[in-house]
Amino acid sequence: MQQSAVPELAHTHTRPIHWLATATAVAGVVALSSLLQPNSATAAQTAGPETKHAPAALAPPDPAGVDFPLECGPVKAIVVKKATGDLDGDASPETVAVVHCDAPMGTPPDGIYILTHGTESATPRIVATLVDPKDSTTVSDITVRDGAVIADLLSYSTDDVPRCCPDVKNSAKWQWKNDAFVRSTPAGAHSV
Numbered sequence: 001m002q003q004s005a006v007p008e009l010a011h012t013h014t015r016p017i018h019w020l021a022t023a024t025a026v027a028g029v030v031a032l033s034s035l036l037q038p039n040s041a042t043a044a045q046t047a048g049p050e051t052k053h054a055p056a057a058l059a060p061p062d063p064a065g066v067d068f069p070l071e072c073g074p075v076k077a078i079v080v081k082k083a084t085g086d087l088d089g090d091a092s093p094e095t096v097a098v099v100h101c102d103a104p105m106g107t108p109p110d111g112i113y114i115l116t117h118g119t120e121s122a123t124p125r126i127v128a129t130l131v132d133p134k135d136s137t138t139v140s141d142i143t144v145r146d147g148a149v150i151a152d153l154l155s156y157s158t159d160d161v162p163r164c165c166p167d168v169k170n171s172a173k174w175q176w177k178n179d180a181f182v183r184s185t186p187a188g189a190h191s192v
Contacts, residue, residue: 005063007031009029009119012165018099025096030071032057058092058093058117059093060084060093060094060095061093061094061095061115061116061117061124061175062095062124063079063082063095063099063115063124064079065098066078066097066113066115066123066124066125066126067122068097068099068113069111070099070100070101070111070124070133072102072171074101075101075102075104076101076102077099077100077102078100078101079097079098079099079179080098080099080100080110080139081097081098081139081141081142082095082096082097082098082142083142083143083144083149084094084096084097084144085144085145085147086147087114087144087147087148087149087176087181088147088176089147089176092116092117094113094114094115094116094127095114095115095116095124096113096114096115096130096142096144096149097112097113097115097189098110098111098139098142099111099112099113099135100133100138106163106164107138107163107164107166108133108167109133109134109135109136110133110137110138110139111129111131111132111133112129112130112131112139112142112149112151113126113128113129113130114126114127114128114129114130114149114181115127120164128181130149130151130172130174130181131151131153135155136155136156136163137154137155138151138153138154138155138166139151139152139153139154140154140169141152147175147176148173148174148175149173149174149175149181150171150173150186151171151172151173151174152169152170152171153169153170153171153172154168154169155168155170156168158187170185171185171186172185172186173185173186174185
């Protein structure tokens with residue numbers, strides 16, 4: 001008979017009394033820790049003479065409920081994409097809404113509209129049309145970056161191209177300059 005290199009230890013054989021002692025010890029630790037909780041913290045700071053109150057930030061205009069200038073017949077106009085940001089440097093965000101008629105078939109053309117907060121009502125108002133749906137353009141992507149609207153636009157090379165399948169891709173950038181949105185081609189953009 002060979003002897004083990006590790007001597008038999010008495011505590012390696014658990015008995016019900018061991019489990020009862022362990023459960024009692026854990027319950028005691030939990031009960032003690034619930035009594036010794038730290039005071040609750042508060043995030044409020046007292047106002048001192050150096051504290052300045054910033055104006056409350058306005059939420060971007062919500063395009064829901066805006067009457068977009070689209071002739072959709074029996075279907076309604078829907079917002080399919082939107083982006084927000086301060087486009088005119090007034091520290092108040094504008095919303096760029098991509099809107100088209102909710103047509104059941106085909107690829108309806110998009111319009112791109114700039115919305116701002118109304119001055120006399122809570123309803124946002126349209127202040128600019130960047131792309132008119134009459135231009136037969138579809139917007140595949142839109143962002144607001146560094147105060148500019150950047151869009152990837154899909155259109156048609158000729159009237160013979162089926163209206164389901166735009167075959168020209170361009171990128172466009174609009175920036176607020178001299179009280180108007182000026183269109184340019186973003187750096188690094190390529191036409192297809």
